[in-house]
Amino acid sequence: MRLKLVVAYEGTDFAGFQRQSPDKGRTVQGTLEAAASRLTGQSVQLQGAGRTDQGVHALGQVVSFDTGFALDPGRWPMALNAHLPPDLTVLTAEEAAPGFDPRRQAVAKTYRYLVDTASGARPIYRRFTLHLALPLDVPAMSAAAAALIGEHDFRSFSGRQHLDASRRMWQLRVATLPEQLLLIEMTASGFLYHMARNIAGTLMEVGLGKRPADSMAAVLSGRDRALAGHTAKARGLTLVQVHYAGPPFLDTAPDPGRH
Amino acid sequence: MRLKLVVAYEGTDFAGFQRQSPDKGRTVQGTLEAAASRLTGQSVQLQGAGRTDQGVHALGQVVSFDTGFALDPGRWPMALNAHLPPDLTVLTAEEAAPGFDPRRQAVAKTYRYLVDTASGARPIYRRFTLHLALPLDVPAMSAAAAALIGEHDFRSFSGRQHLDASRRMWQLRVATLPEQLLLIEMTASGFLYHMARNIAGTLMEVGLGKRPADSMAAVLSGRDRALAGHTAKARGLTLVQVHYAGPPFLDTAPDPGRH
Numbered sequence: 189m190r191l192k193l194v195v196a197y198e199g200t201d202f203a204g205f206q207r208q209s210p211d212k213g214r215t216v217q218g219t220l221e222a223a224a225s226r227l228t229g230q231s232v233q234l235q236g237a238g239r240t241d242q243g244v245h246a247l248g249q250v251v252s253f254d255t256g257f258a259l260d261p262g263r264w265p266m267a268l269n270a271h272l273p274p275d276l277t278v279l280t281a282e283e284a285a286p287g288f289d290p291r292r293q294a295v296a297k298t299y300r301y302l303v304d305t306a307s308g309a310r311p312i313y314r315r316f317t318l319h320l321a322l323p324l325d326v327p328a329m330s331a332a333a334a335a336l337i338g339e340h341d342f343r344s345f346s347g348r349q350h351l352d353a354s355r356r357m358w359q360l361r362v363a364t365l366p367e368q369l370l371l372i373e374m375t376a377s378g379f380l381y382h383m384a385r386n387i388a389g390t391l392m393e394v395g396l397g398k399r400p401a402d403s404m405a406a407v408l409s410g411r412d413r414a415l416a417g418h419t420a421k422a423r424g425l426t427l428v429q430v431h432y433a434g435p436p437f438l439d440t441a442p443d444p445g446r447h
Numbered sequence: 448m449r450l451k452l453v454v455a456y457e458g459t460d461f462a463g464f465q466r467q468s469p470d471k472g473r474t475v476q477g478t479l480e481a482a483a484s485r486l487t488g489q490s491v492q493l494q495g496a497g498r499t500d501q502g503v504h505a506l507g508q509v510v511s512f513d514t515g516f517a518l519d520p521g522r523w524p525m526a527l528n529a530h531l532p533p534d535l536t537v538l539t540a541e542e543a544a545p546g547f548d549p550r551r552q553a554v555a556k557t558y559r560y561l562v563d564t565a566s567g568a569r570p571i572y573r574r575f576t577l578h579l580a581l582p583l584d585v586p587a588m589s590a591a592a593a594a595l596i597g598e599h600d601f602r603s604f605s606g607r608q609h610l611d612a613s614r615r616m617w618q619l620r621v622a623t624l625p626e627q628l629l630l631i632e633m634t635a636s637g638f639l640y641h642m643a644r645n646i647a648g649t650l651m652e653v654g655l656g657k658r659p660a661d662s663m664a665a666v667l668s669g670r671d672r673a674l675a676g677h678t679a680k681a682r683g684l685t686l687v688q689v690h691y692a693g694p695p696f697l698d699t700a701p702d703p704g705r706h
Contacts, residue, residue, distance in 0.1 A: 198570035245571050247626065265567055277567040308524055308536040311457035312504050312685065316571045367506065426571065 191261060192284035193268075195220065195249050198275040199422065200315050204242040205249070216240070216276060220251060223271035228257035237290040237430040238297060238379070243422030245316050248279070248429040250290040296358060296377050296431040301388035301424045303370040310367075317369065318424035324370060324395035329362040332394040333372070335404035336360050336387065344407050344416045345387055346380035353380055353411075358437050362391060373428070375437045382419050390417030450520060451543035452527075454479065454508050457534040458681065459574050463501040464508070475499070475535060479510060482530035487516035496549040496689040497556060497638070502681030504575050507538070507688040509549045555617060555636050555690040560647035560683045562629040569626075576628065577683035583629060583654035588621040591653040592631070594663035595619050595646065603666050603675045604646055605639035612639055612670075617696050621650060632687070634696045641678050649676030 195216075203213030207221065217236060224232035234253035240246060259267060264281035272278065302317040304310055309319035336357050343353035356377040363371045372388050390407070393399045399417065407415045431437050454475075462472030466480065476495060483491035493512035499505060518526060523540035531537070561576040563569055568578035595616050602612035618634040631647050649666070652658045658676065666674045690696050 196565075196567065196569045196571070198573075247569055247571070269567060274568075274573060275570045277570055279565055279567040279569075306455075306538055308455065308528060308538040309533075310455045310506055310538075311534045311536055312455070312506070312575045314457075314533060 189256070189261075190252060190254050190284045190286055190288050191264060191281055192288060192290065193220075193251050193264065193281045194279045195251060196247050196277050196279055197245060197249070198315060199240060199243045199245045201275055202242065204244070205236055205238070205240045216246075216249070217251075219272065219276055220268075220278075221253075223268050224253065224255070226271050227267055228255055230255065230257065235290055237294050238427060240427055241382070241385075241422050241425075245426040247426055249427055250294070250430040252284055252288055252290045290430065293432055294378075294430045295434060296375055296437050297379060298359075298373065298375040298428040298431070298437065299379065299384040300374070300426050300428050301372040301384065301420060302426070303372075303392070303424060304368065305370050306368040313369070316423065316426060318421050320392065322396060324392065325397060325401075326362055326364055326370070326395065328397075328401040329372075329391045329395040331401040332391055332404045333360040333362050335402075336408070340408050341411055342380055342383055342408070343411050344413055345383045345390070346413065347382035347386065347419065348380065350380060355380065355383075358435060360387070362395075375431070384425055385420045385422065386413075386416050386418075388424065389420035392420060393417040448515070448520075449511060449513050449543045449545055449547050450523060451541050451547060451549065452479075452510050452523065452537050453539045454510060455506050455536050455538055456504060456508070457574060458499060458502045458504045460534055461501065463503070464495055464497070464499045475505075475508070476510075478531065478535055479527075480512075482527050483512065483514070485530050486526055487514055489514065489516065494549055496553050497686060499686055500641070500644075500681050500684075503684045503686065505686040508686055509553070509689040511543055511547055511549045549689065552691055553637075553689045554693060555634055555696050556638060557618075557632065557634040557687040557690070557696065558638065558643040559633075559685050559687050560631040560643065560679060561685070562631075562651070562683060563627065564629050565627040572628070575682065575685060577680050579651065581655060583651065584656060584660075585621055585623055585629070585654065587656075587660040588631075588650045588654040590660040591650055591663045592619040592621050594661075595667070599667050600670055601639055601642055601667070602670050603672055604642045604649070605672065606641035606645065606678065607639065609639060614639065614642075617694060619646070621654075634690075643684055644679045644681065645672075645675050645677075647683065648679035651679060652676040 205216045207217040234251045237250040261281045265278040268278045304317040304319045339356045341353050359375040464475045466476040493510045496509040520540045524537040527537045563576040563578045598615045600612050615636040622630045
């Protein structure tokens with residue numbers, strides 16, 4: 189049976205998602221595979237929807253693997269969580285189609301970047317926000333964000349070379365939340381290497397007045413990484429959801445009334 | 448000069464706010480006093496607005512102390528934060544009137560209780576939420592909460608004996624937030640011992656169908672701790688704000704556009 193799991197983690201103490209040699213530190217993939225192997229007594233190798241960087245968090249990463257272990261899918265989360273540390277949790281499990289590939293079949297992903305704009309870094313938020321106690325021009329950030337929506341060549345926002353850097357940005361919004369938190373939320377057909385963090389860093393530079401709000405079209409068309417802003421720190425970034433159907437993706441947050 | 452500081456902390460690794468003998472563990476008060484003493488070279492003893500329990504967090508605790516150290520109030524947060532651990536942060540500092548007493552002069556406090564209702568405990572929220580993956584009847588909780596608003600004898604919700612247990616509940620709301628988070632936010636003229644956690648625990652029992660939504664009037668009038676529900680775990684509770692003016696207190700969250 190092929191299983192599809194939705195997992196959440198705090199990236200702070202992980203060396204990223206992707207399994208590495210043990211001397212590189214613990215990874216999300218390696219920790220999940222070890223837990224599944226201990227539970228089932230069988231070697232488990234899993235696929236993830238996205239290879240989040242070191243320090244990046246997830247509320248809805250998707251992973252998949254095959255298993256012959258006789259356990260009802262609905263019982264997998266609790267069974268696996270008994271073998272997992274508190275910074276990595278399985279939220280849901282279901283049987284997937286035999287050929288399900290969580291990365292290739294994803295039609296879009298939603299990431300969010302959170303900034304704590306209070307005068308000091310609030311401790312309860314410190315692990316998943318960037319602290320930036322400077323005035324940010326949110327309307328300017330929103331205007332710049334709007335120029336990135338649609339189908340574009342995003343190589344200016346990528347930390348790697350790409351033959352095809354065309355992606356569709358379905359949604360990119362900048363919003364002030366209660367309690368002096370600033371949200372940058374983006375849903376795209378795919379994200380190039382560091383793309384979410386480079387967009388967040390560039391939009392923050394717009395917010396700080398370091399670059400004009402109307403400069404995004406030139407950044408895109410220049411197709412040059414040097415034209416965009418810095419790579420925002422990983423700690424503020426969270427993979428919120430991986431989409432396997434749609435559009436629309438506008439209602440990205442899980443239904444708050446769901447249990 | 449008497450200073451008034453607004454401080455934030457994650458309560459997880461503190462043995463509560465109030466200074467204790469060192470063998471009882473680190474406290475918020477003790478850690479702040481030690482930092483201020485190191486900074487100034489003078490012994491500092493401070494007063495807090497509220498003695499939060501072990502494990503309870505703060506976004507806006509208020510403390511006050513006298514100092515002869517020649518430093519502009521605006522420079523105190525950064526100077527003190529250099530001597531503080533990451534789970535305790537000074538947000539703002541200002542000069543207070545000579546007789547300022549952060550506890551006696553507080554006219555109201557706002558606490559919030561956060562519940563993570565997702566199927567698993569999301570790691571990035573785990574330190575400041577209670578995880579409860581059971582269906583909660585939010586309209587019933589809201590109806591029960593409404594019966595607690597106003598001036599009442601709250602001794603049924605207190606873990607201690609009181610001569611005068613009369614307090615005014617200005618605001619008490621139950622709301623579903625995005626991402627399957629449930630909020631219980633309360634603003635009262637004062638909180639008896641464990642009152643915020645006992646109200647949260649009682650409202651969650653209403654939400655679970657363990658007690659009727661219309662039973663709160665009888666709980667109040669019975670003036671008996673045994674009539675109310677359990678004490679909700681400390682980890683979900685946060686002291687949001689201490690009010691020194693008002694009412695109204697309805698706009699309890701700091702202005703999200705402020706920097």
